Amino acid sequence: MQLFYNPNISENDSVFSFDKDESRHIVKVLRKKVGDQLHITNGKGWLFEAELISADAKHCSVDITSKSLQPKRNFHLHLAVAPTKMNDRYEWFLEKATEIGIEEITPIICDNSERKVVKLERFERIIQSAMKQSLQCYLPKLNAPMSFQDFVNQEFSGQKFIAHCEETDKKSLKSELKTNEDCIVLIGPEGDFSVKEIEMALAANYIPVTLGDTRLRTETAAITACHSIAFVNG
Numbered sequence: 001m002q003l004f005y006n007p008n009i010s011e012n013d014s015v016f017s018f019d020k021d022e023s024r025h026i027v028k029v030l031r032k033k034v035g036d037q038l039h040i041t042n043g044k045g046w047l048f049e050a051e052l053i054s055a056d057a058k059h060c061s062v063d064i065t066s067k068s069l070q071p072k073r074n075f076h077l078h079l080a081v082a083p084t085k086m087n088d089r090y091e092w093f094l095e096k097a098t099e100i101g102i103e104e105i106t107p108i109i110c111d112n113s114e115r116k117v118v119k120l121e122r123f124e125r126i127i128q129s130a131m132k133q134s135l136q137c138y139l140p141k142l143n144a145p146m147s148f149q150d151f152v153n154q155e156f157s158g159q160k161f162i163a164h165c166e167e168t169d170k171k172s173l174k175s176e177l178k179t180n181e182d183c184i185v186l187i188g189p190e191g192d193f194s195v196k197e198i199e200m201a202l203a204a205n206y207i208p209v210t211l212g213d214t215r216l217r218t219e220t221a222a223i224t225a226c227h228s229i230a231f232v233n234g
Contacts, residue, residue, distance in 0.1 A: 002030075003132045004040045005139070011046050011069070015053075016062050023060035026052075038062055043131065043139030045070050070137040074180040076158070077229055078104040080151055081222045082189035083115040090118070091126050093219040097226045098130035098140055106143040108151050112191030118145055148197050151186075152204045158182025161209045162201040163221055165192045173209040173225060177232045185209075185225045187218060 004026075009016050018026065026032045034055050040048040040062075047070055050062035079102060084090045094105065105127075109116050124142055131139050158181050161173060165188075177183070186193070186201060193201070202208065211224045 001039055001135060003135050004038055005043060005128050005132050006040060007042055007044075007139075009040055009042045009046075009048060011067055014064055016040070016048075016050065016064060017054075018060045018062075020058050024057045026060050027055050027057040032060075041131075041137040043128075043137070045072065045137050047137050072138065073101065073103070073233070075229075075233055076103045076182040077101070077226065078106070078156075078182075078184045079187065079222055079226060080106045080108045080146075080184065081187040082110045082113050082218060083107050083118050083145070084218050085114040085190060087115075087119070089217070089219045091123065093222045094123055094126050094142075095130045096223050098127050098136070099134040100223070100226050101136075101230050102140050102226055103138070104141045104143065106151060107145040108148050108186070109145055110148045110189050111194040111197060113189045114191075116145075120144065148186075148193075149200060152201050152206065156182075156184055158184065160184045160204070160206045161225075162186040162193070162198065162206040163209050163211050163225060164188060164198055165215060166195070166198060168198075168208060170208045170210045173211055174228050174232060176207055176209055177229060179233050183229055185222075185229075187222045187225065190218060 032052055032055060034052055036052045038050045040050055047068050048064050049066045050064045053063045054061040107118050127140055127142060163185060211221055
């Protein structure tokens with residue numbers, strides 16, 4: 001099955017038309033023809049089955065033959081991850097986290113961050129592609145970058161964790177996790193969180209956790225946390 005993504009398709013539509021760029025991709029690249037079946041999601045949980053009724057490279061249209069709302073997971077996973085010095089490592093994290101399953105991502109700018117500017121449009125395209133590749137119908141929410149202080153000072157419900165490398169009393173993430181509960185995990189930059197940031201998180205009731213016995217890169221730590229939470233809730 002090949003999954004198409006278009007945020008403009010609605011559960012109220014019976015016929016839908018693609019824009020010029022997507023129409024060209026469908027006809028010229030994928031060589032779809034009238035009568036071919038397409039699967040489409042709007043990233044909001046809806047899966048549409050449709051039949052191609054117009055295969056024009058400038059204007060493709062489909063007749064929606066069925067639609068269904070896919071179930072959400074029983075918990076909401078939010079990872080707040082500092083941007084990595086090399087963009088491709090953060091992009092790898094976005095791709096793999098989306099494939100594993102995640103609801104929300106926030107790039108956080110920390111005291112030791114070497115990169116403080118990110119390209120949200122490119123990040124968004126990577127998330128969309130990973131959602132389609134993994135045949136999911138919920139598009140993870142990508143937030144604008146935020147300072148660490150502003151992030152931890154927000155009100156959140158559910159479990160809150162900070163994974164850091166300081167030699168202090170920490171629990172295993174897997175041992176602290178409660179199933180079917182919303183969860184936030186803070187992952188720091190290559191230089192780790194500063195002592196001040198760790199103290200700030202603890203004051204905001206974040207639980208300090210370890211992700212294992214080895215020191216992990218930022219993107220590896222984020223994926224480890226993502227997979228651990230998915231596994232415990234699986």
